Amino acid sequence: MKQLLSAFKPIPLAGRSRLVLQSLMKALISVLCLVLYLPLSHAQGVVGSKHDLSSTQKAGVQATTQVCVFCHTPHGSSVAQNAPLWNKTYNGGVFPASASVSTACLTCHDGTQTTDTVINSPGVGGFGAAGGRLGDGGDGQVGGKITGWAKIGTDLNDDHPIGMLYAGLSLAEDFKPSTTLPLYNSKVECATCHNPHLGTAATFLRQGSNSGSQVCLACHTK
Ligand code: HEC
Ligand code: HEC
Ligand code: HEC
Numbered sequence: 001m002k003q004l005l006s007a008f009k010p011i012p013l014a015g016r017s018r019l020v021l022q023s024l025m026k027a028l029i030s031v032l033c034l035v036l037y038l039p040l041s042h043a044q045g046v047v048g049s050k051h052d053l054s055s056t057q058k059a060g061v062q063a064t065t066q067v068c069v070f071c072h073t074p075h076g077s078s079v080a081q082n083a084p085l086w087n088k089t090y091n092g093g094v095f096p097a098s099a100s101v102s103t104a105c106l107t108c109h110d111g112t113q114t115t116d117t118v119i120n121s122p123g124v125g126g127f128g129a130a131g132g133r134l135g136d137g138g139d140g141q142v143g144g145k146i147t148g149w150a151k152i153g154t155d156l157n158d159d160h161p162i163g164m165l166y167a168g169l170s171l172a173e174d175f176k177p178s179t180t181l182p183l184y185n186s187k188v189e190c191a192t193c194h195n196p197h198l199g200t201a202a203t204f205l206r207q208g209s210n211s212g213s214q215v216c217l218a219c220h221t222k
């Protein structure tokens with residue numbers, strides 16, 4: 001029996017090393033999880049950004065886990081302006097009618113329409129030309145409308161101009177001959193400076209940030 005027991009002695013050792021192995025594995029898995037989690041915890045694209053209004057996000061409305069639906073729909077979008085597959089009706093306001101892409105941003109940022117109102121809500125049979133609400137709004141919103149500092153308002157006289165041609169400026173000495181930022185039909189629009197999908201950038205700026213006024217200096221030679 002004693003011999004048998006001693007024969008089994010290595011088992012507790014093996015058990016211990018198995019334990020050591022197990023905890024090593026656990027540590028490794030934790031490190032792996034952390035490595036995998038870190039990039040996820042910073043919004044790569046629109047998911048997890050302030051433009052992710054889905055119910056899984058803090059800025060979200062409760063009704064859906066879909067992310068794109070607050071701005072785009074595959075079918076039945078509004079064609080009144082030139083924004084891609086836009087899932088909201090456009091608002092009026094004191095801004096250039098030609099500012100097609102910019103009017104898309106203003107369907108939320110002028111503060112007049114609830115952010116959760118869409119033309120074609122998730123699922124089958126969700127279409128309603130006038131738009132319907134999905135649920136109440138989140139961050140910076142009251143009654144679903146943007147009210148905080150992100151409210152640009154309906155009068156853009158106090159904002160950087162939009163909807164004007166960049167190409168062919170006569171004040172050549174004041175502007176770079178061309179800009180690295182995207183123009184829309186040669187015009188400066190909200191989406192020239194901002195990429196609404198770029199969750200990694202502060203205030204969705206295409207340049208990442210405006211440190212050193214790099215956004216301004218992409219166009220102005222001041
Ligand atoms: C908060 C509003 C908003 C959300 C949410 C959003 N988009 Fe957009 N998207 C826009 C606007 C505004 C434009 C037009 C301006 C531009 O071209 O960047 C656009 C343009 C696009 C374009 C065409 C131009 C390009 O960049 O290729 C695609 C494709 C697109 N979005 C896909 C998506 C997908 C997929 C999602 C969800 C994962 C999404 N968007 C979520 C606002 C949004
Ligand atoms: C579906 C509604 C919706 C549309 C469309 C939309 N936004 Fe937003 N946006 C929001 C909400 C909600 C917030 C968060 C407001 C807050 O936190 O106070 C936000 C925040 C922002 C911010 C601040 C981000 C930050 O990091 O603090 C910027 C900049 C912005 N949006 C620009 C744009 C631009 C430019 C467009 C068009 C290209 C656009 N948005 C289209 C709803 C929208
Ligand atoms: C010429 C570039 C440019 C254009 C065009 C532009 N923005 Fe901005 N926007 C900025 C910069 C730069 C900031 C960040 C300011 C800062 O970080 O100090 C900003 C900030 C914002 C913010 C955050 C709130 C604030 O005031 O700081 C919102 C919301 C916003 N922009 C929406 C819009 C919308 C909507 C449009 C179109 C009507 C637009 N922007 C057009 C450059 C621009």
Ligand code: HEC
Pocket residue numbers: 160161164165166179181188192193210215216217218219220
């Ligand atoms: C994409 C190019 C572009 C970027 C980026 C840009 N601007 Fe401009 N800006 C213009 C153009 C073009 C005009 C001329 C508009 C006009 O007179 O029709 C202008 C006009 C102005 C004006 C005069 C406004 C008026 O009402 O006459 C000021 C001030 C200004 N920009 C400051 C800035 C600042 C500050 C930034 C950075 C936050 C910036 N701009 C970023 C292109 C740009």
